[in-house]
Amino acid sequence: MKKLLKTTLSVLAGLTLSLNTLAAGGVALDSANTDINDQKSLQNGAKLFMNYCSGCHSIEFMRYNRIGKDLNISDADVEKNLMFNSEKIGEKIISSMSKTGAVQWFGTTPPDLSLVARSKGPDWIYTYLRSFYKDEARPFGVNNKILVNASMPDVLWELKKNKSAQDFDQDVRDITNFLDYVGEPAKLVRVDLGYKVLSFLFVLFILSYLLKKEYWKDVKYGKWRAKD
Numbered sequence: 001m002k003k004l005l006k007t008t009l010s011v012l013a014g015l016t017l018s019l020n021t022l023a024a025g026g027v028a029l030d031s032a033n034t035d036i037n038d039q040k041s042l043q044n045g046a047k048l049f050m051n052y053c054s055g056c057h058s059i060e061f062m063r064y065n066r067i068g069k070d071l072n073i074s075d076a077d078v079e080k081n082l083m084f085n086s087e088k089i090g091e092k093i094i095s096s097m098s099k100t101g102a103v104q105w106f107g108t109t110p111p112d113l114s115l116v117a118r119s120k121g122p123d124w125i126y127t128y129l130r131s132f133y134k135d136e137a138r139p140f141g142v143n144n145k146i147l148v149n150a151s152m153p154d155v156l157w158e159l160k161k162n163k164s165a166q167d168f169d170q171d172v173r174d175i176t177n178f179l180d181y182v183g184e185p186a187k188l189v190r191v192d193l194g195y196k197v198l199s200f201l202f203v204l205f206i207l208s209y210l211l212k213k214e215y216w217k218d219v220k221y222g223k224w225r226a227k228d
């Protein structure tokens with residue numbers, strides 16, 4: 001039995017690993033280690049996203065004021081730090097890049113990133129943003145290890161140059177964390193509620209167990225049956 005369990009577990013582990021590798025086109029993914037409850041990380045991720053990504057990518061399922069509300073940023077700070085054009089705070093986050101211009105510059109339109117954390121997973125995004133390498137044959141002089149011939153330039157190159165490897169990884173982790181939140185804003189509530197429900201069930205379990213013991217004491221030795 002133990003052996004069977006062991007074999008099943010190792011087969012499952014192997015399968016997950018190879019599926020991961022498959023998703024990345026043959027390159028193993030680094031673990032993003034994001035924490036959706038880390039508000040500071042989400043706030044930094046939002047700021048970095050607006051500065052480095054929103055010029056090309058929309059996240060059209062998200063509105064500016066929702067970010068403010070969920071991440072505890074005041075409306076004034078959202079307007080000052082996260083909005084750069086003439087949008088209004090209740091509007092969706094749509095990049096100002098024109099579609100025809102994008103095709104002309106990149107050969108494709110930068111995809112909307114609202115759900116990218118759901119479709120590709122945080123590990124993929126985290127690895128992708130850290131996997132650009134020099135390749136003069138490409139239009140922007142860079143290529144990517146997991147999205148081969150990506151038509152996206154290495155937009156974080158300056159950040160990478162000016163930071164320690166550790167700080168840069170943390171910034172990328174924050175952007176990934178932010179995109180994970182954008183993919184499912186309810187996760188903030190859901191995960192929190194999950195812990196509360198489980199703690200409640202745990203307490204209920206102890207009380208029910210004590211109550212059961214109390215009842216059975218009577219059934220075993222009580223009025224209905226003499227103590228043997």
Ligand code: HEC
Binds near residue numbers: 128149152155
């Ligand atoms: C200069 C424009 C531009 C900027 C700025 C930019 N991207 Fe991109 N991005 C693109 C283009 C174009 C693609 C499509 C690449 C392809 O399919 O070859 C892309 C693709 C992606 C993808 C893959 C999506 C998918 O489903 O395949 C992700 C993830 C992504 N970008 C994240 C980001 C993040 C995060 C930032 C900010 C740090 C960013 N991008 C900044 C142009 C940009």
